[in-house]
Amino acid sequence: MTAISLDGVTLSIGGRRILSDVTLAIEDGEFIGMLGPNGAGKTTLMRALLGLVPVSAGSIQVLGAPVHRGNQAIGYMPQVSSPISGFRLSGRNFVVSATNGQRWGLPWPGKADYRDADRALELVGATELARRPLAETSGGERQRLLLAQALLGQPRLLLLDEPLISLDPNRQHAVIDLARRVQKELGIAVLFSAHELNPLLGTLDRVLYLGNGHAALGSVDEVITGPVLSRLYGSAIEVVRLNGRIFVMSDQYEVERGDHRHDDAHGHARDHGHGHHHA
Amino acid sequence: MMTPTGTRVITGTATIMLSYDFVINALAAGGIVAVVAGIVGFFLVMRGQTFAGHALSHVGFAGATGAVLLGVSPFWGLVALTLAAGLAMGFLGDRVSGRDVAIGMVLSLSLGLGLLFLHFYTSFATRATSLLFGNVFSVDRTTVHTLAMLGMACLLALALMARPLLFATLQPDLAEARGVSIRLVSVLFMAIVAIAVAEAAQIVGVLLVFTLMVGPAAAAQRLSTRLGRGLLLTVIIGLAETWLGISLAYHTDWPSSFWIAALSGAVYFASLAQAKIRG
Ligand SMILES: Nc1ncnc2c1ncn2[C@@H]1O[C@H](COP(=O)(O)OP(=O)(O)OP(=O)(O)O)[C@@H](O)[C@H]1O
């Protein structure tokens, strides 16, 4: 079955076009790495798949049905937003709050809910960690709890928004392997957004690259090329391969190592300013 | 000092104290409000909206004094205006309820208005103190009934929405994706808070609502990382503080609100110290 299909989709927020006229299809059982500079629309596309961002043109089908809000078949890990401060609920309580959390009623999870939460926690290796108060976990540890929440229930599609942020390289690989394992076991599609291509190289089936309102979906060899990326970045891009790693270079700008954070206005120009824009 | 005679003296005074209707009413009203304000406050603390709760009570002051000016019961004036303000805060969402300055302005504006209303109705000035600081011994049987009914409505509504409320509090992005209406949850919750604030103001006055709404919940969250246990602890602490405060006020003739505020502060700071010691 087709997990995600976009047909001439245009997404705009506040009158600004984020994606225009994008058509693509992602099949079940595919692991898709989604890349693109800051502000390219990765989060927006995921929110559109969840029915939280209206499509201004075209149509989206998710798991064979028109996109709709509250689709319980989608496991979603949001990009880490504001840290929740000042409360001391345990990680396990936090994770379990998402099992059927949309239903009205008392907040007492049942046995089955706890079993599901514990299964998810074990999958991400956070069983021990989940005993601690959430307020006392590190950013990377909280990431794992969020990932556990995405695995609750029986997701038939996983949307993981930058799950590698603030993880050290070992953990990054653990998370990628985990997502791959879950995806293989359940035979579902995974949309995995990231800022670096290299950690994902051995794992992903296809790349979805966003930029400049356009999207390119295909194998690494098809998408990560000078001409395709130049179109997505709107400026000349060169792709260099070295020891099995891929570097996306811009010839116009100096190397800006470690400059991952920039506002969107300059994002496109500066993003590939990193000599090795971790693409 | 617990000689048989000493015990007899204490049980003796307790018996005498409990033979007065005004004491029974005070204990009943205090008990009802401690439970309602504590439980609602628990979620308020968790959501980081305690300042909004504090401001609501000041809006209530303007409502109560305004009502007297119009010849309506100050209690219902207080309820009506806190409810209206609570709904408005819920509608405006985080844009207002998370903004200290906006809330602070509403708070001082309301106190100012309340003062103006008092100015027009000078003979009411003696009752201003009891509005501001509460006077639990003046509560009559009818008020106890009203508090019980409103309190039950509050808790019932909270019970119906507690699950999505918790979900939306802990994980707004995921909750939204699962179909929880963040806005609806926030409006309903602020309405519940408004009623609880109006209740608490009857016992400790509008200025000291924090002592019942926030003190016990904040202390309980320091002491427990589990939801159910935290709520239970909140209720126990709230009841103990209120009933002990009322008894101390009866025996010392100092204001009950002072005693409740003092106990609430003492317990909160003790919980901080205890959490520090434990690790
Ligand atoms: N709530 C919003 N209101 C207005 N504009 C928004 C909103 N959310 C996102 N945008 C804009 O939409 C564009 C796409 O944002 P999005 O978050 O999808 O980017 P992204 O690819 O996920 O970026 P990042 O790598 O930084 O996570 C950005 O230019 C952003 O400024």
Ligand SMILES: [Mg+2]
């Ligand atoms: Mg994003």
